[in-house]
Amino acid sequence: GAVVSQHPSRVICKSGTSVKIECRSLDFQATTMFWYRQFPKQSLMLMATSNEGSKATYEQGVEKDKFLINHASLTLSTLTVTSAHPEDSSFYICSARDPGSRNYGYTFGSGTRLTVV
Amino acid sequence: GDSVTQMEGPVTLSEEAFLTINCTYTATGYPSLFWYVQYPGEGLQLLLKATKADDKGSNKGFEATYRKETTSFHLEKGSVQVSDSAVYFCARGVKAAGNKLTFGGGTRVLVKP
Numbered sequence: 001g002a003v004v005s006q007h008p009s010r011v012i013c014k015s016g017t018s019v020k021i022e023c024r025s026l027d028f029q030a031t032t033m034f035w036y037r038q039f040p041k042q043s044l045m046l047m048a049t050s051n052e053g054s055k056a057t058y059e060q061g062v063e064k065d066k067f068l069i070n071h072a073s074l075t076l077s078t079l080t081v082t083s084a085h086p087e088d089s090s091f092y093i094c095s096a097r098d099p100g101s102r103n104y105g106y107t108f109g110s111g112t113r114l115t116v117v
Numbered sequence: 118g119d120s121v122t123q124m125e126g127p128v129t130l131s132e133e134a135f136l137t138i139n140c141t142y143t144a145t146g147y148p149s150l151f152w153y154v155q156y157p158g159e160g161l162q163l164l165l166k167a168t169k170a171d172d173k174g175s176n177k178g179f180e181a182t183y184r185k186e187t188t189s190f191h192l193e194k195g196s197v198q199v200s201d202s203a204v205y206f207c208a209r210g211v212k213a214a215g216n217k218l219t220f221g222g223g224t225r226v227l228v229k230p
Contacts, residue, residue, distance in 0.1 A: 006160070034217070043206065043222045044161070093160050095218075106210075106218065108153075108160040 002028050002098040006109025013084055013116055021079045021112045023094030029074035030096035035067075038091040038111075050077040084116040119143050123207045123221035130197055130228050138192040138224045140181075140207035148209040150174075150183055150190040151218070155204045164192075164205070197228045 003026040013019050023033055031052045036044040048069050049057040056069035066088075068080040077096075081088050095108040123140040130136060142148060149168040153161040165174030170185035181192045190207060207221040 041223075041225070043220045046217060046219075049217065095161075106151075106163065108162070110160040111158075113158075 002026075002096075002107040004094065004096050004107045004109045006094055006112055008112055009110060010113045011115070013114070015085055015116055016083055018080055018082045019084055019114060021081075021092055021094075021114075023077045023079070023096070023109050025075045025096045025098075025107075028096075028098040028100060030077075031074060031099070033071060033077040033094055033096045034106075035069065035077075035079050036093045036095070038093060040091075044093060047079075052077075081114065084114070086116045089114055089116045119145060119148075119209060119211070119219045121207050121209050121219055121221035123205075123224055125222065126204075126225035128224060128226045130226070132199055132228055132230050133196045134228075136192070136194045136197045136201070136226065138205055138207075138226070140190045140192065140221055141188050142190060142207070142209045144185070144188050146211035148211045150181070151208040151210065152179070152181055152190070152192050153206045153208060153220075155206065155223070157203075161206065197226075199228045199230050202226060202228045 005024045007022050033050040035047045037047050038044045047062045050069045050071040052071045058064050071077040091113050093111045095106050121142045151166045152164040154164045155161050165176040167174040167183035173182045179194045181190050204223045204225045206223045208218045210218045
């Protein structure tokens with residue numbers, strides 16, 4: 001079945017630095033990928049929709065300049081957390097839809113736990 | 118707006134007990150409905166889905182029926198195992214809304230031996 005690979009699985013960075021998270025669709029092409037954020041013991045909040053070859057669509061309240069999304073190819077989307085602060089510490093999850101599957105067919109990555117110290 | 122409401126956890130059960138997790142959704146836009154499971158430290162895995170009224174999704178002993186009249190999609194399993202301990206998320210999605218999924222708050226289930 002469809003596989004989405006997300007890296008890194010864990011990252012610790014210093015305040016003020018930037019961190020890049022990659023999301024790859026391994027055996028299908030994804031024109032659209034989604035980035036979510038999950039706080040401890042809470043649900044997933046959609047941050048943005050990543051569109052191949054065009055600008056991402058951000059949800060209300062998500063800072064575009066802080067969470068940079070690049071979807072340069074049909075198999076790769078990246079989320080860069082710029083000038084990270086401790087409040088950005090969270091679990092970030094990407095998902096992609098395999099257009100070859102029926103009825104959605106969303107596949108999720110395994111998530112990236114970001115800790116900003 | 119679109120929303121999904123599911124029962125709060127944690128739900129603690131003994132092995133072989135019956136599990137029910139309630140989920141209700143807003144009915145706008147003829148949504149498809151999903152249950153996802155998240156094991157500790159991992160991403161989400163699709164557990165089951167239903168795309169129209171009266172459809173029943175099933176997988177690994179779990180079942181949920183799309184009830185349009187009550188706008189519900191309750192998850193059930195007749196006999197849980199310790200390995201079913203996880204967080205379960207109910208979700209809705211509408212193609213007309215760009216295929217975005219809206220998740221419920223999640224329900225943590227702990228099965229004790």
